[in-house]
Amino acid sequence: MILLSLLLATPCQPSISFEGKAQTHRIQVDVARTPKQREQGLMFVEDLSKDQGMWFVFNNEQMRQFWMKNTLIPLDIIFVNSKLEVINIVHRAQPETLTPRRSKAPAQYVLELLGGQAKRRGLKAGTLLSTCGLESP
Numbered sequence: 001m002i003l004l005s006l007l008l009a010t011p012c013q014p015s016i017s018f019e020g021k022a023q024t025h026r027i028q029v030d031v032a033r034t035p036k037q038r039e040q041g042l043m044f045v046e047d048l049s050k051d052q053g054m055w056f057v058f059n060n061e062q063m064r065q066f067w068m069k070n071t072l073i074p075l076d077i078i079f080v081n082s083k084l085e086v087i088n089i090v091h092r093a094q095p096e097t098l099t100p101r102r103s104k105a106p107a108q109y110v111l112e113l114l115g116g117q118a119k120r121r122g123l124k125a126g127t128l129l130s131t132c133g134l135e136s137p
Contacts, residue, residue, distance in 0.1 A: 012132040016055060016111060020122035027113065029055040031134065042112055043070040050120075053113045055134065061106035066090075068097045074115030076123075079103035084129040089118050 017026045032038045032054055042054050058064070061082050068075070077090040090101040092115035103110075111129070118124075 014133040017130045018127050025121045027053045029053045032056045048114045056110040058108050061108045064103040064107045065100040068093050071095050076113045076118040077101050078111040079107040080109040082108040086127045
């Protein structure tokens with residue numbers, strides 16, 4: 001019983017989970033909370049594993065736009081509302097461009113994954129996400 005209590009009390013690594021193609025998927029994330037962290041994002045990152053991503057946290061819901069300036073790899077940009085529901089996904093955003101990629105509705109969070117991972121895992125608009133090791137803004 002003590003071991004079970006310890007396991008339940010152990011904090012998990014910051015991650016996002018969702019039900020996708022026939023299974024639950026878990027993505028380990030780095031968190032971008034501050035304006036400086038959000039501005040840096042995944043710029044200059046040369047490699048990202050299929051189980052890694054970045055979770056951008058904003059203080060409120062509003063229309064969001066992201067671009068790929070100095071981003072060296074294609075990314076899936078997933079816009080998420082305050083209820084952790086996926087609003088829309090920009091698949092395989094082209095690296096090193098200033099083309100704005102926009103949310104279709106107000107978003108409070110953005111998840112970036114290696115390009116192609118959203119589709120491969122069955123992530124789509126309407127999918128509910130869950131978090132572990134991440135506090136609210």
